Amino acid sequence: MSEEELQHLIRASQKGDLQSFRALHARFVGRTYGVCLRLLADAQKAEDACQETFIKVWQQLHRFRGDSSFSTWLHSIATRTAIDLLRKERKLHLVDAGEADDYPDSPAPEPCEDLEKAIASLPARARAVFVLFALEGYTHPEISKLLGIAEGSSKAHYHRARQLLQERFRE
Structure with a gap:
């Protein structure tokens, strides 16, 4: 997607064009999910944070002025959303190291x-x-x-x- 096409989608989305916003979503959802997953270390929570990110983007798109790139703006919203979720949880649900012994035939x-x-x-x-x-x-x-x-x-x-x-x- 060229920069010109991206700017067109952003402007159309800012005017309420849902189809253009869907195209932005399709373009950036993978990277956004990746950011959330690396921060949250949980696929379900990352999906939730990713979805919440795009809800916030839709609601705040009128505030995007282009001072930074759209991907940077989106990335910062995703990061803050994931961090907010971490703050709410305050707990990490990690696999107990002892449980790994229960699966001796697992591949390395x-x-x-x-x-x-x-x-x-x-x-x-x-x-x-x-x-x-x-x-x-x-x-x-x-x-x-x-x-x-x-x-x-x-x-x-x-x-x-x-x-x-x-x-x-x-x-």
Whole structure:
């Protein structure tokens, strides 16, 4: 999709054209879901956050002025939505490590799966900072504004996440 086509869809959606909004949704739903999944580490919660994100986008589309790219604006809404869900939950529902012994015939996980599980096992705030910085390319000042924490705290959470991941892979 060209930038011109994207701008046309955005303008039409801002005027209430549902078909244009559906096209925007189709274009960006995959990446939006991916962001939510990496932050929430739960497929169902990620689907819920993704859906909530697009509801918010539809409701707030008139506020999009184009100061940043549409994908950046959408990404920030998705990130805030997922983080808000994390705040509400305050609990991580992770698989108990002892349960893995119940499945001795399971194939060995792929390295990518190991990394995804390791990231999912991080404490919620450290995981959010790690995903935003290392995977999504946000800077620490941007993360601090997005999460409502000090820039130094963002750096500390990132450092802690890296330490925990390194420890996990040394085992």
